Amino acid sequence: MAETIAAIKEKSARPHPLRQSKLRSFYRNRWFYLMMIPGLVYYILFHYAPMVGTLIAFQDYNLMKGIWGSPWIGFKNFQVIFDNPEFLRIMKNTLIISIYKIIGSMVPDVILALMLNEVRVRWFKRVVQTITYGPYFLSWVIVYGLVFSFLAPGSGLISTFVRDAGWGQIDLLTSEGFFRPLLVLTEIWKNTGFGAIIYLAALASINQELYEAAVVDGAGRWRQLWHITLPGLRDVFALILIIRIGGILDAGFDQVFIFLNARVYDVGDIVDTWVYRYGFERLEFGVAAAMGVFKSLIGLILVIGANRLAKKAGGSGIW
Incomplete structure (x- = not known):
């Protein structure tokens, strides 16, 4: 019984085959992922971050108060x-x-x-x-x-x-x-x-x-x-x-x-x-x-x- 429990623990400690495959795939394509970083940064900074400005559409926007200080008007x-x-x-x-x-x-x-x-x-x-x-x-x-x-x-x-x-x-x-x-x-x-x-x-x-x-x-x-x-x-x-x-x-x-x-x-x-x-x-x-x-x-x-x-x-x- 003890040997069975030990075998189960040893098996659970091993990395999952699917996880190993994903890690190997990531390492094999690491340079492609690295080349993606500038494009991702560009879209995050200039396409997704500015979406916060959508709040202005629901505000009586004031330049002095900014987005977070302008009153909400629905x-x-x-x-x-x-x-x-x-x-x-x-x-x-x-x-x-x-x-x-x-x-x-x-x-x-x-x-x-x-x-x-x-x-x-x-x-x-x-x-x-x-x-x-x-x-x-x-x-x-x-x-x-x-x-x-x-x-x-x-x-x-x-x-x-x-x-x-x-x-x-x-x-x-x-x-x-x-x-x-x-x-x-x-x-x-x-x-x-x-x-x-x-x-x-x-x-x-x-x-x-x-x-x-x-x-x-x-x-x-x-x-x-x-x-x-x-x-x-x-x-x-x-x-x-x-x-x-x-x-x-x-x-x-x-x-x-x-x-x-x-x-x-x-x-x-x-x-x-x-x-x-x-x-x-x-x-x-x-x-x-x-x-x-x-x-x-x-x-x-x-x-x-x-x-x-x-x-x-x-x-x-x-x-």
């Missing part, structure tokens, strides 16, 4: 947002501009990637990639400067040409009907090259044996495109679409803020520009923070919904 800041007569207008503008950008920017990305994938002359392909990728590094201030040099009323290159040709004066920068298309066109020009790189990487991962088998079966380039290339891009396209839908209330503050002027406020004023005015011009930080919380909740709901739809459609989704 959901009054949210009530200010929903009772604001501008709320429906800025939501409408934000959704319309975001949808325009999603449709107008994702499709050109795919088309450019497919076109570059068919180019067999390497130097020409590299030149086209460089030209299309270059504008991505320009700030929206520079982009607006270029647009202004072409479309400025009375002094722009295109405006002057139209006037000298006897076709009258044009003022596209302050035209409500042209403002949203202008945002989409400049978005396409600036970001299409970068977006195409993502799809080119997805195209490079497609098994080339599929194309060889398709050629043996007598499939032409269009058949290969329809049955192999596009299905190979489906998961990446769905992933990017889910991310874009999740940020549908982020219509691009930098671009809109720079292009916006008093004459196009009715069609160009979005959630972020409204928050900017409330937060930095009126110093209503609680209302601005409440709008940020509202945007985050809407984005979370849309991401979950879009992910489920992607899975039902046969895609992999995000999780």
